[in-house]
Amino acid sequence: MESNLSWREYVITRAIRASGYSAVVFVALIFYFLLREGLPALTEVPLGDLFSLRWYPIEKYFGILPLITGSLIVTIGAGLVAVPFGVGTAIFISEIAPRWAREILKPLVELLGGLPSVVLGFLGILVLSPALREMLNLPTGLTALTGSLLLGGIAVPTIVSIAEDALDSVPRAYRDAALALGATRWQTIWRVTLPAAKSGVLTAIMLGVGRSIGETMTVMMVTGNAPVLAATPLALFSPVRTMTATIAAEMGEVASGSVHYHTLFFIGIILFLISLIVNITASSVVFQSKKRAERVLS
Amino acid sequence: MNANRYLLVFLVFILAACSRTSSGAAQPGAAVYIENKGSDTIVNLALAWAEEYQSNHADVRISVTGGGSGTGLAALINKTVGIANASRKIKTEEIDQAKANGIDPLEHIIAQDAIAVIVNPQNPVSQLTLQQISDIYSGKITNWTEVGGENRPIVRLSRETNSGTHVYFLENVLRLGQKDNKTLFSTDTLLLPSSEGIINEVRQNPNAIGYDGLGYVPKDLKMIAIAKQDGDSYVLPSIATVNDKTYPIARDLYMYTAGEPTGAIKDYLDWIMSPDAQAIVAKLGFVPVTP
Numbered sequence: 207m208e209s210n211l212s213w214r215e216y217v218i219t220r221a222i223r224a225s226g227y228s229a230v231v232f233v234a235l236i237f238y239f240l241l242r243e244g245l246p247a248l249t250e251v252p253l254g255d256l257f258s259l260r261w262y263p264i265e266k267y268f269g270i271l272p273l274i275t276g277s278l279i280v281t282i283g284a285g286l287v288a289v290p291f292g293v294g295t296a297i298f299i300s301e302i303a304p305r306w307a308r309e310i311l312k313p314l315v316e317l318l319g320g321l322p323s324v325v326l327g328f329l330g331i332l333v334l335s336p337a338l339r340e341m342l343n344l345p346t347g348l349t350a351l352t353g354s355l356l357l358g359g360i361a362v363p364t365i366v367s368i369a370e371d372a373l374d375s376v377p378r379a380y381r382d383a384a385l386a387l388g389a390t391r392w393q394t395i396w397r398v399t400l401p402a403a404k405s406g407v408l409t410a411i412m413l414g415v416g417r418s419i420g421e422t423m424t425v426m427m428v429t430g431n432a433p434v435l436a437a438t439p440l441a442l443f444s445p446v447r448t449m450t451a452t453i454a455a456e457m458g459e460v461a462s463g464s465v466h467y468h469t470l471f472f473i474g475i476i477l478f479l480i481s482l483i484v485n486i487t488a489s490s491v492v493f494q495s496k497k498r499a500e501r502v503l504s
Numbered sequence: 505m506n507a508n509r510y511l512l513v514f515l516v517f518i519l520a521a522c523s524r525t526s527s528g529a530a531q532p533g534a535a536v537y538i539e540n541k542g543s544d545t546i547v548n549l550a551l552a553w554a555e556e557y558q559s560n561h562a563d564v565r566i567s568v569t570g571g572g573s574g575t576g577l578a579a580l581i582n583k584t585v586g587i588a589n590a591s592r593k594i595k596t597e598e599i600d601q602a603k604a605n606g607i608d609p610l611e612h613i614i615a616q617d618a619i620a621v622i623v624n625p626q627n628p629v630s631q632l633t634l635q636q637i638s639d640i641y642s643g644k645i646t647n648w649t650e651v652g653g654e655n656r657p658i659v660r661l662s663r664e665t666n667s668g669t670h671v672y673f674l675e676n677v678l679r680l681g682q683k684d685n686k687t688l689f690s691t692d693t694l695l696l697p698s699s700e701g702i703i704n705e706v707r708q709n710p711n712a713i714g715y716d717g718l719g720y721v722p723k724d725l726k727m728i729a730i731a732k733q734d735g736d737s738y739v740l741p742s743i744a745t746v747n748d749k750t751y752p753i754a755r756d757l758y759m760y761t762a763g764e765p766t767g768a769i770k771d772y773l774d775w776i777m778s779p780d781a782q783a784i785v786a787k788l789g790f791v792p793v794t795p
Contacts, residue, residue, distance in 0.1 A: 262688060264665045272691070331701065336708045345657040345711050348694055427701070430694040431664070445694050455697055459574025459666035461601060 283354025292365025319363030372406020542576020643690030
């Protein structure tokens with residue numbers, strides 16, 4: 207009996223360890239594959255051409271700057287929409303709403319997160335883009351703004367769900383203490399609960415933004431896909447082409463091993479690096495805040 | 505709650521998958537199975553042919569999918585389809601790849617198509633020369649007043665670069681068919697991933713100009729009459745004007761097979777050239793090839 211137990215223990219420990227390592231191995235393999243397929247672009251396309259302003263691959267124009275700025279402006283726009291709405295909703299659900307409302311709201315928001323992005327894209331084409339064109343008197347409604355609003359909608363459920371969990375796990379005693387000291391409800395939320403849940407809320411924002419920069423289908427349908435450099439914030443009101451939409455639209459027909467193919471993978475590397483930077487920045491902030499919290503508690 | 509939700513999503517996927525397979529794919533009893541993939545321009549025509557052919561040949565199953573000419577030819581080169589549909593000629597680099605894979609692609613002209621230039625019905629402009637269309641798409645003309653319309657900015661719509669229609673339009677309209685002409689689409693041209701996207705935007709946006717295969721233009725959009733040169737008469741696209749060669753933007757549509765077709769694929773292609781099949785071509789707004 208005893209030996210049987212230790213044998214099982216051994217297998218289970220190993221299995222858990224293997225699945226833990228496998229995540230690292232897969233990321234490493236994916237990165238290796240991306241590098242192997244993408245780096246040749248650096249030698250095949252002169253650097254000056256690669257970082258130029260024209261993307262028209264069937265005539266050998268491989269300028270990826272418009273694609274990078276396109277992705278950035280759509281993602282920043284989505285963040286501006288999703289962060290206030292997402293964190294606000296999380297605070298409302300966790301701190302303000304009565305218990306029965308909370309039990310309805312949270313599953314509803316999570317259901318929204320399960321909405322396929324292509325459905326949102328259809329809504330964007332048929333409803334949002336004509337409405338924006340008429341309201342803002344734009345030449346066309348297929349703009350970065352349309353993409354930002356929809357991506358914001360996609361990021362909100364992620365942010366709400368995780369931020370609400372974080373706020374919920376702040377001990378009851380923190381709020382009671384603040385209220386006992388005479389703080390108003392708003393002061394309690396803003397000065398005590400939210401800072402205490404800071405790392406969870408930041409993780410929520412990071413995952414939400416990460417989801418919007420990687421989102422493909424919706425942006426391909428509503429941003430117009432015109433590879434124009436987004437140099438000023440005003441570019442939010444004109445069509446842009448994002449990196450993800452470019453890869454999705456062009457990978458299907460590209461001849462494997464060609465310059466165009468390598469360049470598309472190079473764009474993949476850049477996307478990978480951008481999400482890596484977002485992750486590292488966010489986790490370093492989270493790490494710092496933890497140390498401060500520990501200092502306060504000790 | 506969560507488990508139920510995932511179960512629901514899962515069931516929806518299963519249902520979607522079932523409905524997919526039962527409509528187009530092989531049934532257990534079917535003897536022969538033909539995969540047909542490629543140009544989105546041809547996909548409706550290919551579907552109509554496949555349906556008609558299957559109703560007379562119970563032993564043959566034909567599965568038709570779109571994705572673009574490049575996608576179809578790539579699939580032919582990778583030996584995953586029997587017939588590739590293309591709205592452009594195969595490129596030399598694609599022939600080279602096919603040869604490297606041991607395939608000798610064979611071309612069959614199966615129909616003709618005219619490309620219609622479309623605008624919103626509210627737009628008063630109804631005729632343009634090829635040169636004007638080229639200038640609009642290359643960005644030299646940016647306001648409708650320059651071609652006799654209202655004071656509105658021009659929003660240019662195009663298919664994505666993997667579309668055969670895009671390449672054809674670039675070579676024969678933007679570059680006016682001149683080999684040494686290096687005109688490009690203006691960078692702010694909207695590249696939309698589907699015909700439906702272009703039609704949708706033109707329908708609701710009075711600033712827009714787009715192009716699409718004649719067979720795809722719905723009745724509520726306005727087609728532009730086109731003159732080959734300044735001084736020529738303006739011609740609206742129709743089966744008659746494509747056949748008498750007066751409409752300037754018309755092209756052949758192709759099916760490619762890996763080498764000389766044999767067996768079921770040969771029978772199918774022979775049938776496509778028959779008057780019965782070519783009657784379907786005319787019905788869908790394309791132009792038949794055999795008299």
